[in-house]
Amino acid sequence: MFDRGLTVLKIRGIPIRLHITLLIFLPYVAYVAASQFSLIASSLEIPREAMRLPPLAWGGILAVGLFVAVLAHELAHSFVALRNGVKVRSITLMMLGGVSLMDRDDPEHEAWMAFAGPLMSFGIALGSYGAYRVLALFPAPAEVGVALLAFAITNAIIGVFNLLPAFPMDGGRVLRGLLLRRIGPVRATRVATSVGKTMAVVFGLFGLLSWNFILVLIAVFVYMGASAEQARSSTRELLRGVPVARFMTDRLGDAYADESPRAVAERLLRNNLVGARVIDEPVGGGARREIGVVTVWDLARQLGRGAAPETVGAVMPVDVPRARADDDASRSIDALASGEASAVAVLDGGEHVIGLVTAAEIQRALALAGALGELRTPGAGG
Numbered sequence: 001m002f003d004r005g006l007t008v009l010k011i012r013g014i015p016i017r018l019h020i021t022l023l024i025f026l027p028y029v030a031y032v033a034a035s036q037f038s039l040i041a042s043s044l045e046i047p048r049e050a051m052r053l054p055p056l057a058w059g060g061i062l063a064v065g066l067f068v069a070v071l072a073h074e075l076a077h078s079f080v081a082l083r084n085g086v087k088v089r090s091i092t093l094m095m096l097g098g099v100s101l102m103d104r105d106d107p108e109h110e111a112w113m114a115f116a117g118p119l120m121s122f123g124i125a126l127g128s129y130g131a132y133r134v135l136a137l138f139p140a141p142a143e144v145g146v147a148l149l150a151f152a153i154t155n156a157i158i159g160v161f162n163l164l165p166a167f168p169m170d171g172g173r174v175l176r177g178l179l180l181r182r183i184g185p186v187r188a189t190r191v192a193t194s195v196g197k198t199m200a201v202v203f204g205l206f207g208l209l210s211w212n213f214i215l216v217l218i219a220v221f222v223y224m225g226a227s228a229e230q231a232r233s234s235t236r237e238l239l240r241g242v243p244v245a246r247f248m249t250d251r252l253g254d255a256y257a258d259e260s261p262r263a264v265a266e267r268l269l270r271n272n273l274v275g276a277r278v279i280d281e282p283v284g285g286g287a288r289r290e291i292g293v294v295t296v297w298d299l300a301r302q303l304g305r306g307a308a309p310e311t312v313g314a315v316m317p318v319d320v321p322r323a324r325a326d327d328d329a330s331r332s333i334d335a336l337a338s339g340e341a342s343a344v345a346v347l348d349g350g351e352h353v354i355g356l357v358t359a360a361e362i363q364r365a366l367a368l369a370g371a372l373g374e375l376r377t378p379g380a381g382g
């Protein structure tokens with residue numbers, strides 16, 4: 001359960017998850033926030049004796065507050081996405097902040113969606129600075145003012161940092177959105193990800209020279225994110241205009257919803273199949289119907305956990321991305337790249353699953369196409 005984080009609540013249908021790394025990171029943030037708190041207190045000439053709570057306690061409060069602020073930042077991204085009709089799969093709070101997992105938006109909308117997060121951080125910064133100024137008019141404890149000021153400064157820094165044009169950070173997405181209309185999606189992505197990689201190298205060097213471990217981690221994260229998007233973009237371009245059925249495998253079997261995952265896994269392995277349609281046949285008759293698909297990866301992940309559910313119906317992922325046989329294959333890349341789904345189910349005219357598109361199938365086809373030089377050869381369907 002912890003590989004994807006523990007779901008703690010849902011906001012407008014979006015599961016909010018806490019990642020295990022947050023637990024390790026929270027004390028560190030509290031420590032940094034405590035020293036920032038002390039720094040601000042001494043620059044405002046507030047003596048230690050005037051405080052009721054030690055700086056470390058304020059550091060803890062600020063750290064928790066910061067993760068709530070990061071959640072608000074991510075929710076701002078998500079609400080704009082929802083308004084554009086984009087499905088938001090989850091928000092995960094982890095070590096370096098928040099990650100919103102959403103289906104790919106039309107890149108035209110992406111700039112505004114990316115800008116909404118930093119805007120929220122600036123809003124929070126402004127709000128807590130305002131509260132600090134108002135509080136100063138009343139005989140309130142000075143330490144509350146210090147905490148508000150620290151909170152305002154940190155949120156402003158989060159806003160500014162996220163606006164640096166280092167793709168996949170928010171500023172990089174804004175940059176791509178702005179370039180899009182002028183130079184098209186492929187070149188816009190190339191420019192934004194190249195700037196991202198360059199900035200990652202700068203962050204990394206600066207982090208190493210200043211012994212800033214967090215900055216080095218961010219550099220690695222940005223570099224890998226930019227490279228992955230570059231690869232995805234060129235794959236998307238290769239697949240554009242090719243029907244998804246060209247990449248699907250029809251090595252599918254059938255499984256009953258109440259079968260044990262182990263029995264189904266053994267059958268798939270024996271028959272060299274990639275997945276199974278899950279069929280529900282009510283006891284005492286009734287219509288037999290397909291209720292979904294399960295892949296070997298879904299089964300392997302659940303069985304590897306030890307305490308796997310007892311039936312395939314319970315193992316079966318609930319929202320497998322779907323496509324029609326003649327849909328554009330480039331769209332399936334995004335569904336697979338999100339990491340949530342192990343396959344895209346390809347349907348016939350109705351609700352019958354005729355095949356699966358997996359990352360492995362796409363890689364196999366691309367390797368051949370690369371060697372032969374062309375994907376869009378007419379004729380070779382299926």
Ligand SMILES: [Zn+2]
Nearest residue numbers: 117118162170
């Ligand atoms: Zn953001």
